[in-house]
Amino acid sequence: MATAVPAWLSERFPGRKEWSTLRSCKLRVDAELGAGLDMEESSENGYLVESVADKPGQDDVLKAGVAIIGINGERLLGLQEDQIGEVFGKHFKQDAEILLASASELRDAEEDAEEEETKPEELANYELLKRARKTEPEQPATVKIPVGRATAWRLDDATMADLQSDLAVVAETFQLSAQPRFNEAGMESIVLNGLPSAIARARSEVVSVLNYYRDGRNLSAGSTGDYGYSTCAPAAAPETAIQVPDHVRDLGQYQYHDHTADIIVQAWGQTRAEAFAQVVVGMFNYMSEVDKVELVQVVEVEAKGHDLLDLLFHLLDEFLYMFGTDMVICRRVEIVSFDEEKFHIKAKGYGERMDLKKHEQGTEIKAITMHMMKIISPDTVLTEHGLRASSEDTDLKRVEGFPHEAYVLLDI
Numbered sequence: 001m002a003t004a005v006p007a008w009l010s011e012r013f014p015g016r017k018e019w020s021t022l023r024s025c026k027l028r029v030d031a032e033l034g035a036g037l038d039m040e041e042s043s044e045n046g047y048l049v050e051s052v053a054d055k056p057g058q059d060d061v062l063k064a065g066v067a068i069i070g071i072n073g074e075r076l077l078g079l080q081e082d083q084i085g086e087v088f089g090k091h092f093k094q095d096a097e098i099l100l101a102s103a104s105e106l107r108d109a110e111e112d113a114e115e116e117e118t119k120p121e122e123l124a125n126y127e128l129l130k131r132a133r134k135t136e137p138e139q140p141a142t143v144k145i146p147v148g149r150a151t152a153w154r155l156d157d158a159t160m161a162d163l164q165s166d167l168a169v170v171a172e173t174f175q176l177s178a179q180p181r182f183n184e185a186g187m188e189s190i191v192l193n194g195l196p197s198a199i200a201r202a203r204s205e206v207v208s209v210l211n212y213y214r215d216g217r218n219l220s221a222g223s224t225g226d227y228g229y230s231t232c233a234p235a236a237a238p239e240t241a242i243q244v245p246d247h248v249r250d251l252g253q254y255q256y257h258d259h260t261a262d263i264i265v266q267a268w269g270q271t272r273a274e275a276f277a278q279v280v281v282g283m284f285n286y287m288s289e290v291d292k293v294e295l296v297q298v299v300e301v302e303a304k305g306h307d308l309l310d311l312l313f314h315l316l317d318e319f320l321y322m323f324g325t326d327m328v329i330c331r332r333v334e335i336v337s338f339d340e341e342k343f344h345i346k347a348k349g350y351g352e353r354m355d356l357k358k359h360e361q362g363t364e365i366k367a368i369t370m371h372m373m374k375i376i377s378p379d380t381v382l383t384e385h386g387l388r389a390s391s392e393d394t395d396l397k398r399v400e401g402f403p404h405e406a407y408v409l410l411d412i
Contacts, residue, residue: 174199
């Protein structure tokens with residue numbers, strides 16, 4: 001139903017008196033499936049809804065293309081991305097009141113507000129601006145390069161100063177921002193912000209910088225400056241299609257479930273190995289649509305664990321680390337060997353290096369988590385709380401025709 005315009009929305013867009021798409025509805029949240037929403041955070045619009053799952057089912061006004069701009073009377077529109085997740089998570093529950101508006105009407109409101117500030121026809125270069133608007137320049141992007149697998153660096157002040165000086169060289173050379181990111185354990189990654197073409201050129205240089213500080217030696221064979229690594233990255237060799245085994249196909253046996261500010265990947269297969277492989281593909285697809293990825297490169301990973309849950313965690317973590325360092329996004333994944341007694345797995349991923357001019361950047365996955373992880377077989381359900389018979393889980397909704405499933409919560 002239509003709803004009254006809140007004061008904070010009128011203050012943000014004082015020139016807009018009527019909102020044709022402004023609606024409110026109750027949020028439906030299932031204990032197992034969450035809200036079934038695939039959303040993207042946006043500081044301009046709150047949460048942009050990209051898709052709505054059939055279950056648990058939402059009001060007809062809550063659909064792809066709308067933005068959730070408020071929840072239980074608190075605004076999401078205009079907040080910083082970390083604030084959006086915090087506010088939404090605080091109120092995320094069954095029957096929470098959410099305020100919606102179409103993304104297109106919000107964009108129109110933003111454009112109208114800009115025009116009110118300065119009428120473009122009053123500018124001397126108005127005709128140039130009109131022509132420029134017809135082009136679609138590169139949009140800024142962000143890429144995170146981890147320093148290692150589930151690790152962080154603690155550097156002394158002198159070493160950190162040297163590292164930041166080297167990153168400043170990279171930033172100036174490639175015309176972007178290159179900044180270290182810290183968590184409570186120390187420096188966990190380097191974050192690149194800039195145009196996709198600049199990030200693509202700079203990525204190998206940042207990896208060289210990290211290798212230099214990790215190994216304490218110069219890994220570059222080219223000429224170096226006083227910062228210790230080469231600024232002349234070799235041109236990438238053209239890639240050609242590789243031979244993928246016939247049994248490794250595009251299956252698409254996964255789906256996503258919303259969970260406050262995180263996402264749950266559910267995957268299924270005829271075997272446990274197939275379910276594990278599809279969880280990995282589902283993770284990659286959330287970062288970038290894998291249908292647009294060509295099969296021109298193969299990567300190999302190996303993982304060990306102390307039980308099946310730990311093994312699945314480390315398999316995903318190995319692929320995530322590989323993506324962070326080599327930027328290879330996998331369209332297909334093959335489990336080469338799987339020792340379910342010794343908890344040892346080897347896998348291959350088939351895909352290509354991510355090119356931000358070719359592949360749309362989805363949502364960054366910060367980490368794999370053990371929380372709410374499930375491995376389901378025909379008769380049992382294994383979770384962080386132990387093994388139980390599947391008949392005891394009355395809320396469990398199985399995918400018909402597939403005896404094995406897996407659920408993994410990803411930190412985004």
